[in-house]
Every structure is written in C-alpha cells, then in structure tokens.
Amino acid sequence: MANPNSPVSTYINADGKLSSSISSFPLANALPNVMSNWERRTTPTRNHKHVANCETTFDLWKTLEMHFLIDSKARILHLRNLLQTTRKEKLSINDYARKIKEVAGSLTASGVVVNDEELLMYILDGLGTEYDAVVANLTSRSGDVSLQEAQFLLHKHEMR
Structure with missing residues (x-):
C-alpha cells in the first residue's frame, strides 16, 4: 500500500510506461528525515541560512542543489588554478x-x-x-x- 505522505508518486505516462515523480508536499512532513544527516555535518547557522524560507521539499532540494552547485564551481576554479600554478x-x-x-x-x-x-x-x-x-x-x-x-x-x- 502506498504511503499518502510520500513525496514519490508513481503513474503511467503518455507512452504507457511506468514513471514516478517527486511532488511538492509540505516540508514539515519531510524535514526531519531529509535534514538529519546534513545537519550532523554542518553548523546550525549554515543550515538555516540556506533553507529557512523553504516551504516544500521541492524548494528545499532546489535550494540545496544551488548551494552545492556554487561550492562545486568554486572548487573547480580552485583546482584549475592549482593546475596552472x-x-x-x-x-x-x-x-x-x-x-x-x-x-x-x-x-x-x-x-x-x-x-x-x-x-x-x-x-x-x-x-x-x-x-x-x-x-x-x-x-x-x-x-x-x-x-x-x-x-x-x-x-x-x-x-x-
């Protein structure tokens, strides 16, 4: 039986194939599970600074993706600089x-x-x-x- 609080929904798409998607459900339902590992590895001020205004899991994931993408670009620039210097x-x-x-x-x-x-x-x-x-x-x-x-x-x- 499917969990009604699950962010994953499964459906049959237009091609007749089984697909799934992540819905935007209230963050309050998922935040404890989603953030637990991340919170253990970062400081509270860092966590809340980036996710304080997130209302749905979709918002949370987009915010985290953007945060880590910026870190990733900075790392790439740093590594390229190391190669050159x-x-x-x-x-x-x-x-x-x-x-x-x-x-x-x-x-x-x-x-x-x-x-x-x-x-x-x-x-x-x-x-x-x-x-x-x-x-x-x-x-x-x-x-x-x-x-x-x-x-x-x-x-x-x-x-x-």
Missing part, C-alpha cells in the same frame, strides 16, 4: 607529475575531464628553466607525445 621546484619529476595528476583526478571527480594532452601541457608549464631543452623537444614534435613517454624523458633528463 603548481611548479616542480624541488620535487622529483615523479612526485611533481603525481601531484599534477592528483589535482587533475580531483577535477575529473568534480565533473571536468582533463585529457592527457592538456595534463602534459600543465606538467611542462610548471617545470623550471633547466628543462627548457626537453620541453622544446616535446612540444616541437609533429606527432602526439604520450604522457608516459614525456614523463620518461623528463625523468631521464632529471637523472643527468
């Missing part, structure tokens, strides 16, 4: 490449794909002047250079 400095080539790959992995987890060619450009851009000859060699090639091949050549140069 991270320098090798005193790190080994392997540690430096790992650090750049970790940032790229975080970007991918945030929904932004960084392909190998772009990743290689970020790695090459953060090297010091002592790698100028290798960078010139890698960037002047007519064919594509794999990330693994570039890392091998950079490591070989580092060992000299």
